[in-house]
Amino acid sequence: MSGTCHIVGGGISGLFCAKFIKESRNGLKTVVYEASDKPGGRVFSYDDKDLNCRLDNATHVIIGANKYLRPFVQAGEWHKKCFFWDVKQDTLSDKIRPFIPHIIKSACNTPPEDTAPAIVKQMLKMTFPWTPGMRKIYFSQNDLSQRLINPLCGYADELRLNSRLMKIESQFGRAAALVFGNTTIDIGADDTVILALGSRAYYPLMGGPVFDYSGIINIFFRTSQPLSLPRGNALIAAVNGKADWFFVCGNILAVTISAANSEISDLEQLARDVWKELDILRGVSSAFVPPFKVFHHKTATIRQDSANNAKRPDNAGTKYPNVFIAGDWTMKDYPCCMETSALSARRAVKTALKANNP
Ligand SMILES: Cc1cc2nc3c(=O)[nH]c(=O)nc-3n(C[C@H](O)[C@H](O)[C@H](O)COP(=O)(O)OP(=O)(O)OC[C@H]3O[C@@H](n4cnc5c(N)ncnc54)[C@H](O)[C@@H]3O)c2cc1C
Incomplete structure (x- = not known):
């Protein structure tokens, strides 16, 4: 041609x-x-002047089942385990089934009860069953x-x-x-x-x-040293709290909140509340909240x-x-x-x- x-x-x-x-x-x-x-x-990705570091506009997750995105992730970069933390009960679990609504909310950026059944079906088909080769997750490292x-x-x-x-x-x-x-x-x-x-x-x-559109909130905390999350995992999904996901990437602790449509006017207060949740998760009591940046992508995706x-x-x-x-x-x-x-x-x-x- x-x-x-x-x-x-x-x-x-x-x-x-x-x-x-x-x-x-x-x-x-x-x-x-x-x-x-x-x-x-x-x-x-861009150079953030306030936090003085490289950031992604939003932490992006790739899963092993993503045929077209998978080749962009190197073998050693995949996480094989994902823990789900119930904020109310303060329990950690690596079982996926009870947390499928959380996965639907994150993958479809829509409250699970409102997500179109056809999209849920397709999303589960694209994601499950998790054979060992597919059962892995990667999150962007401020290098999108x-x-x-x-x-x-x-x-x-x-x-x-x-x-x-x-x-x-x-x-x-x-x-x-x-x-x-x-x-x-x-x-x-x-x-x-x-x-x-x-x-x-x-x-x-x-x-x-x-x-109609559905929003996503991303918070990036710049910590003085890399934080450690329970079980040594670099990512943890959180349910029944304000944050949905915590990701550790060097000195950046990134947080994602999906389907963030409610009129959240005070993003700074939200960041401080999320940091308190993180304190509970880590079993510490921080003296102060580190510098952070919050983005509310109000039209992140169409409402699904x-x-x-x-x-x-x-x-x-x-x-x-x-x-x-x-x-x-x-x-x-x-x-x-x-x-x-x-x-x-x-x-x-x-x-x-x-x-x-x-
Ligand atoms: C906060 C956030 C978090 C996300 N997290 C994930 C995740 O973890 N995993 C995942 O897989 N996906 C995630 N997504 C979704 C993913 O980013 C999108 O599905 C994907 O980027 C869509 O790409 P696109 O090229 O279709 O659209 P877009 O990225 O919107 O690209 C459209 C392009 O067209 C350009 N354009 C617009 N108008 C014109 C014009 N008139 N002339 C020329 N150019 C024009 C725009 O500038 C833009 O560059 C997330 C999205 C957001 C916003």
């Missing part, structure tokens, strides 16, 4: 599109257009850009940052040009377009239903209830035969996560290549 695949959106989905096209060796050139000044979308995004960028023939798609012009029922501010890119007969945008960016361009799931597309096609879609939200019945993003990219690339070369 001699054309170009114009991939709009430089998050995990768009970058995986570039990877799959490169690996298909079909000769298509790939250009990734990203609106912001850095690739990665919801997945990136280095580990995932930079290597994925290497698959794109060209990456154009600060390129926000403003409009798609059409002619004879096909997309004819992509308008980026002052620059217009004509779409040739051999070209194809993949829109790998978040749902909030997609609909103003292409129209369609509007989703049945009403929103019903609005998701069930294929990669659009109203234009030469435009396709990828993105975690585009996969009906799938949890919104990086693995689903990769799966959506695979589907978009397959559909686009088939349409280009029927």
